Amino acid sequence: MANWQQVFALDAKYNAYRAPNNPQFRTLYIKRRSQLLRESASNPEKDSSARKDYLQLRARLLSAKYGSPAFSDQGSIKSRSFSFGGRSISKSTLESMDPKLGDTRKFHRRQRSSGSAKFNLDGPMKRIYDSIELVPTKEAEASRAMAGGMTVSENYAFAGMHHIFDQHTDADFAWSLSNDIILSVSFDGTARLWKVASGECIRTIRDITGAELHSCLFHPLNNNMFVTGNSKCFVQVINVSTGKGYKGGSCKITGQALSLAFDPTGATLWVGDDKGSLSSFNVDLAHGKLIRTRRVLVCEGHSITSISARAWVSREAREPSLLVNCAINSLCLFRICPDGSLQLKKRFSIRQKHAHVRSTFCPLMSFRQGACVISGSEDMCVYFFDIGKDKKACVNKLLGHSAPVLDVCFNCDESLLASCDAQGLVIIWKREGKQGVL
Template identity: 25%
Template sequence: MEANMGSSDVDVDGDYVHLEPIDIITKDVHSLKQIVNDKKEKAKELGKHFGKDTEHVQVDRQGNEGPSPMDFTPSLVSPSCEVSDSDVYVLEGHSFEVNACAWSPTGSLLASGSSDSTARIWEISNGPCISSMHSSPPNVHVLNHFNFSINNESNAVTALAWNEEGELLATGSYEGQASIWRKNGKLEEILKKHTGSIFSLQWNKRGDLLLTGSFDNTAILWDTGTWECKQQFAFHSAPLIFVEFRNNTAFATCSEDKMIYVCSFGESQPVYAFSEHQGEINAIQWDPTGTLLASCSDDSFVKIWSLELGMCLHDLQGHNEAVYTIKWSPTGPGTINPDKQLVLASASGDSTIKLWDAHKGHLLRTLNGHREAVYSIAFSPNGNYLASGSRDRHLHIWSVKDGSILKTYSRGGAIIYHVSWNRENDIVVAGFGNGIVTLIDFRSAVKRLPCTDGGSR
């Protein structure tokens, strides 16, 4: 091969990171250029769904991002709100960004999925979690997703979901395969019908169907008894971004084509089609009763749809940039918190989180404290708190009641792509762009240094 690569072929400073030593030794310039282009395209596609403004972020082989912005503490956050190191435990093992995390619904297992071609199942101990983990680190099962048919090619894990019993974990991958794993890390099945990346999947509550949404523009319902495709839905004209079960047989899908479809198993056509968004739809979610469907889009709007009326019930305007994610509070009729108000939270590229009265369509409050795009939000199971993760490398825990920032964590050193709570309301997990997974003992942190600094308007 040619020893000297010109800048027109491969930019050594900017592109060398995409190449493995064996590639440089064994391949010619044309092949190296193709490898670089393919990996750049893959990174671009992953970045679009795990942080839309990632074009200026560089990640090296160890998963370290750079250049980092200057250190920043939001002006509305008191230093006393910072989580103590004693209330934090870092799970290390992933070598690239953590795209998703998922707690088992029935036990103390935590799954994490990464662009390093692995998912991991961490056995988190019961009781005073953080303090016990410092002396007894958790066991971990590593779930390899390398594409062995293509010379061990990397295959990012892009989605995770546990079944209702917590016995099986489904993972979606960049290469378009869904894999089924036992909670002990044993591979059960690989589902191969999709021809595009899977960025969303979900089990129904009964556990007999698995729903996957793909960049091949289709959604598939899989029979979990035989692992056969029960029905493939090909209504969208662009890649699917999110799928969400309404009940055991009906579900909704959203896409880059700006459409939302409500579908039902056995039906050859959508039950409903909603088309009022003017930009790519980034997320959809049913309210706890399954009667209202919320959506958010690059057009900066949040919408609440009524299936009873077959139309948009509320058009929520307030954000001035793309809205990346939405979450319903686990409150109101039909939930374990029936006497609390039902709230819809939305997070945006404008660095704010907004809380909405879902029934009246009114803005309750805006949560200010982040300085860059907010990528992930999660309500605590009791509905009292909201965790948020941002491009600004900060995790905040807010009071839903008054919008104050109760606790903040900023020592992860990278963009936060995912936050979620365990079922006991006391542990918050965060997945970072540098490959670490951080556990925060919220109950202990609040007891140490209670804080009432404001973070709303």
């Protein structure tokens, strides 16, 4: 059943790209797809390994046909064209560059591990996937050219405000994978599901303990599952369709659950609390169970207000990473070790002692040397840090707020940045660079 849920989540992810001028068809397709997958999942004769093979193959075919919605943590392609020196590179142009991309003197190849499944990809499709796996050295001219030949500092040189609005109110919310539902939680102890198209509240779910809810998050592979964290130290996995918690899907941690993050596979859930601890859980996707694996004390007595996980942040930094805001006037970057423990890699100086400040990885995979993270701060600034620099890591600082900046968020192509502050002001920043205003 878990594999078919992942297949449905994958189809939902790409559904916006099907028949863009016919939304009725997209709705009908996803309903019929859900019905067929449920029927297939109930067939005991299906072999589980065949289902896994099918999931991997379908992901490749969808990516080849539509392109990925964004540069993912696994290095997928946002579309079938790239920016190269200010111009667009089509798939055929990329193929013509293949001999240069395959130069073993400048690149190393990483063997893709695909479990028991083996695929024989030929022609253009194989060339595209081979190019995804390239890891540049310091002389990686081709990869830097794909990024427009810009340095990290130039790429994040935001200048000017695109829009300002002040109708924002305190809330914690998350988008569903299919972009048609918003999940919100609040201090009144309820989680609410909202239909984006109409603004209608389609379900209200009360916390089982009646506590204030601080955080919420959809599962990255299963649109029908989300997690909440409350002030009574409980984390709860909830089924969207039924509005009920999963059996075995509730766990208690050491403090109030202020922040949540899944790893990109959805197999691990990280929870940050107000006591300074990070707790990790294995997630049983089929049954919604949480299995406690590890607790790491990051900063005793200081709240962990934000967690962001990435499988790898650039082509030269391919190890899993965790970005953590904790109220000790610093932003912490951890390496996730194979055994699940954390190793501190970098600290970046920001102002945070009391406010619930959040941070994030910049969403696009970096083709350059280095990669950026971004954070709010109590000193009313937005900070960009290059994690590849040991000194002078701050590559940009945005001024414009008159209160502590609590949260920051990019759109998918990094052309616009949103930041919000403690007074309810939201600023949309636009990026300028060699390629013009985006």
